[in-house]
Amino acid sequence: MGFCFQRARNVLLALLPLFCLSVSAQEEPTKESLKLFTECNCDRRYVLQEINFAAHVRDQGLANIVLFIYDVANGSGGRTYRLEFEGTGGYEGIANELSFDTNANMTSDDVRKGLVKTIKSGLLKYVLESDLADKITYEVSDAQTAQEQDIDFEDPWNNWIFEIYGEAELEKESSRRKFEYELGFESDRVTEKWRVRTDLQLNQSNSEFDRSEETFTSRRSRYAGAGSIVRSLSDHWSTGIFGGARHDTFTNLDFRYYFSPALEYNIFPYNEVLRREITFAYKIGYFFNDYIDTTIFGKDEEGIFNHSLDVQVNYRQPWGNLYSRLRASSFLDDFSKNRMQLFGRCSIRVFKGLATRFSGRFEIIRDQINLPAGDASIEDVLLQQKQIATDFELGFSVGLSYTFGSTFNNIINTRL
Helix, strand or coil: CHHHHHHHHHHHHHHHHHHHHHHHHHHCCCCCCCEEEEECCCCHHHHHHHCCCCEECCCHHHCCEEEEEEEEECCCCCEEEEEEEEECHHHCCCEEEEEEECCCCCCHHHHHHHHHHHHHHHHHHHHHCCCCHHHCCCCCCCCCCCCCCCCCCCCCCCCEEEEEEEEEEEEECCCEEEEEEEEEEEEEEECCCEEEEEEEEEEEEEEEEEECCEEEEEEEEEEEEEEEEEEECCCCEEEEEEEEEEEECCCCEEEEEEEEEEEEEECCCHHHCCCEEEEEEEEEEEEEEEECCCECCCCCEEEEEEEEEEEEEEEEECCEEEEEEEEEEEECCCCCCEEEEEEEEEEEEEECCEEEEEEEEEEEECCCCCCECCCCCHHHHHHCCCCCCCCEEEEEEEEEEECCCCCCCCCCCCCC
16 A cells, blocks of 8 residues: 555656646746737838838737827927837737937938837837747947946037028910929027027919910019017917018018917927827917008008917827817907818728728908909909909818738838
8 A cells, every 4th residue: 555655656746847837838828929000100111121020910900019100390390209109919018108309401211210210129128028039139239338428419500490492383385384483491499498480481473374366474472571489388388479571462462561479278288299289379469461452442551450269189099180270360440350260180090991081171251351452354363363352262172091901911012
């Protein structure tokens, strides 16, 4: 009896390591491969080509890593990209946020290379938990030693960005000829507390139209200058001053100048502007018009106080993007002279592979005090030489797209 007991005990002791190994293997979770869904305003083909260690899927429901990239203009004349990673399935609870800044001197190739480098950095957390973990080699390039001192960088431009631009356009056909050119200068200075902007434009357009052996000629010119100073007061409030001057033959303005203080409130903190914003901006000011021709109200010049309320909504979310703007304005001495502008743009991811896009604009126009007296000539109509009276403007567009087919095809081929 003792011999049998002893033999059974030896057998159990011999099998115990195998049993423990089996339990350990069952408890250890199976590591998943990377299935990445990316939503961005970027060069997707380049991202797919350079990040070849992950399977790129075209539907969010098939991914275990979801990456949304939001971008907005920054103070250096470039864009700031905010990358938000979220893991699902075997990577549930693993999240990451990174940012990448560009400037006006960077080429499109510099931008896409920098963005891909940032995406790879953000994916490192997931690679460490994936079936690729034992294949990682880590290298820090151009690393500074602990003894090296930081060097303070002094910006010789003091956060100013300048841009000079120009373009010319020539169109010609048997009965119509057009030549147009535009020159401009812009400057922008952005800090945490201040934003200062100026904008100068010169535009000249000459057109000719032949009809029944008669030639109609149109010459339109526009010179304009505008500037603004905006001060951040808090995470939600800002204030600013806007001013400018203008000459525009199309709108019957020989000379115009204006001045408008403004106050803005953002429901959400400004540091969330990449994801969402709802702003209310109120302006009140004065403008003076000196007209080229006497207006329909018998005026050669006039000065008017006016005000406006501007409401903007902007959401960038996983389900899509939404932007809308409502602007209402009127004269302070005559509220019947007013204008209301509504614009909206929306893109929605409906379900797997299906997306829809809408945009529309609508204006109610009751403030065209600058219209010249008399009827518009045929030259004005054919060549759009002068602004024509209207009560409203309306536009609408809708689009639908559906993508289907292979989900995991990571091959890049750009031949022909």
